[in-house]
Amino acid sequence: MTVAPDSVFTRLARLTEHPRATVLVRCAGALSGQDVTAAQLLDGCRRTADALRAAGVRRGDKAVVMTRDAYHLVACVYALISLGAVPVLIEPRAEVRRCLDEIAPGVFIGEPLAHVARRALGWGRGQVRTALVTGRGLPGRLLGRSLPLAVPDGSGPLPPVPEPRPDDLAMIAFTSGSTGQPKGVEYRCATLAGQLAALDAVLRAEPGDVLLSCFLPFAALGPLLGLTTVAPQVDHLAPARTPPGSLVGPLRRHRATHVLGSPAVLGLIAGHCVRHGLTLPSVRRVLSFGAPLRPRLAEMLAKALPPGAEILSVYGATECLPVAAIDAQELRVRPPAGHVGTCLGRPLPGVRARILDADGTGLGEIAVAGPMVSPAYHARPDATRAAKSLADGALWHRTGDLGRLDGEGRLWYLGRSAHLVIGEGFALTTEDIEAAADTAAGVRRTALVGVGAAGRQRAVLCVEPEPGARRDAVVEALRAVLGDHPDARRIATVLFHPRFPTDIRHNSKIDRARLATYAAGGRR
Template identity: 30%
Template sequence: MMDVYEAIERARSRAPHQPFLATRERNLSYSQALDLAASLAGSIATAGALDRPCVIQAIEIDACISVLACLRLGKPFIVINPASPPDRIDYYITDSGANVLVKTAESGLVASSLPCDDQGWRTAVEPASSVSCLIYTSGSTGLPKAVVCPREAVSFAVEAIAQTLSYRRDDVVLTALPTFFDFGLYQLFLVGKAGATLYFASALESGLGLGEALQRTGATVLPMVPPAAEKLARLVERGLSRNAVRMITTTGAAMDEGTRRTLEDAWDPPVDLRVMYGLTECKRVAIMPPYESTRRPRSSGLPLPGTTVTIRPHDQDLVLSPDEVGEICVEGPHVMGGYHNQSDLTARRFRRTSHTVVLRTGDTGFLDADGYLYCLGRDDDQFKVQGYRISTSEVVAAAKAAGGVVSAAVVPPAPGRRYTLFFEGDAEPAALSHFLSEHLEPFAIPQHIQKVAHLPTNANGKIDITQLERTQS
């Protein structure tokens, strides 16, 4: 199995002048991008030992160059949102034990040393030198948790996804996905492996200016979360031309049926719509085969080649039969190493047996008789907005830290319903919203904040989320 960086270097050897990373203002060939990565790698190595992570606080091409530099060195990396509040950035640095920070400056990418203790870096995977990256995702304890991604698991996931999606050397993959989101990060890996071109679309180019962007770039593949697919469907209904688009991939939440039909039926020949399901803990679980979503509109597809998906009762090891509903469980070389600094949670979610590791996803679903996976939802307190996983506990904890909030509850979004934070207390919604904007990631900020005299409770004394949902119906 080829290492990700080795695969990208091989793409350069085949076509050094092939465009690799691009925006409207900037275009780097494979040779140019990897030369910049090599130069930055020297600065990173000087700034800190290779046995601790590097935090990358950059976007688009700069983020990609930084990732490539770390891959070249074999140094673990963490890509974070530069727009994150300062206390959240401090948390990422402290929790990860990073010793280097890479940021975009006027002079270009700059690597600087970070203070850290003298003890060796330890994480869920041994040896620590085998770790490719840490990816932070929402946790159930109020703060994000870091999934430890070993190099071998990442390489296997990239190989299996590439085998299934078949990106081509002449593909132009147009994305608005940020690199700190694993769906966006893996676009770099998949494109680089194929020797294709990755184009980062601006907000305008991924919205009303999409038609012009498709025509100008010759984009052939559009990876997007379902809300972006819904916007695309509306543009298609208004007459948007497909130009060279041959495939759309989507993951992060269930796709609306009307959106799916629009994207499949509007163009002739039909576009290859690939619905996918996955989670950071194993990257990808299932992908719909080509042109199959029409026959199985609610399915997320088949498990990745070389992996196994089973359905089991929650907290039981019994494997259920086809069409029986239970917890989706995953086995295979793509299962990541666990959670950084969270051994108890790792033991609960990554169940080790004598011969394998079974990832308990916390998601409910079933397999049909043909092996197609159907995901029905989550059983924990997490939900997704625009493809990003959000923890209700994290949002509630942040709201209570604001002061003037006695109790709070979150109602996730649904068709016809906004993502809403309800609270009791003396705080004012506008002030609370401002506080949350300084302490949560931008995508985690509630779309609506509503103050109530009393939060309803059920017979068990717990906040009655169902009743709160009805107030928005």
């Protein structure tokens, strides 16, 4: 008999066992921070829920939460879920208005700047009936009703933690939109429970562990996973521009045992440690997500870590997180015959993977099933039908990623199906070329794009060089690492770009559509 994973509410109730333990640290730079105990967090959630109820928020209401403050985010998300309302997480971007028109939220909770944008850009116009302002800034009365969110002393009664039905809608989180229009992913209560259980398997947390979460939404999950969660002050509109000291300072001061971030942010940490001769002796496990982890970055990180520390590349998507994980040591292993690209590791416990529409080499679209798979896109039935299917007693999600399964049950990633470069008589997957090209000396990263109509595309390898690298030396290094590659001759042009455009969420996923436009212009 399969035992259902612990729900959000079961995990919240577990926080009452150690009321004085610090569960969240909100940082405001490299040095300062505020510790929040379990009692304070739960008391704050109860007070926030009371304030939301008094403002008219009811069960089933969809409520956008847009704040950069970790405590405000966690208190609002937990409070909304406890009321049976549905928090909606979305990043400030040009598509916000379209996204909100799609889901029609009745409540908008956010810091003053978010409300200024809401008013100026028409976010949720005609739909938002309750506007609640968090934090300090412009007078709240001009933007909406003030929502008190000061950290309490923790002396108040604990909030009720009702157990919902597994199929109740718990949250909507929008995809990054890095490969198309953002979509609202529905998390049922059972979905969140499945995600938390899968993350338990990746984190392998022990009592007293401390997580440095460099991705703000994950700060809402850290306390539920039993880790003291340190939320550094990341530039959430451009994570790669975060001052490295704002990451390394809190990490070292709070002796983080786990670090979670995208390759762009982990690169900031590793580079800062190398430049300043710093080590991170408390860290046991680093989790990289959002884009493939390259061996070069893993090696730079390892220099700052103690012997035996693990660096894991975690694979997943907003619709199914996490799916698989692989240790950096395994990333260096040469693939078996017929398996190129980047190894993602084996699916996590309870997760199944298969390859759909495979060709003669086993290459096809990766599909996954498991308790962490979201059941639907909100208000997007066509997208749901295209991505979800029932088979073998499970709901399967088509990821849009190309890959293979090897004889040991490991997944290999070859890139997004939407990024396949199709020319006359050939089809190139991005990861097949880039995994090799990225190893060339003087190369920071590469991106293979197609210029022209599918079927007649010209393959262009875009190169972002390391600072100070000579172009002629980089081209020679690329020739060396791609010399034996069977498809290297298909590359028509090598094009240098000073800094690749990337996604807003992680600054790690390359915006290939913009690069293809750049390449079509013939810039060199």
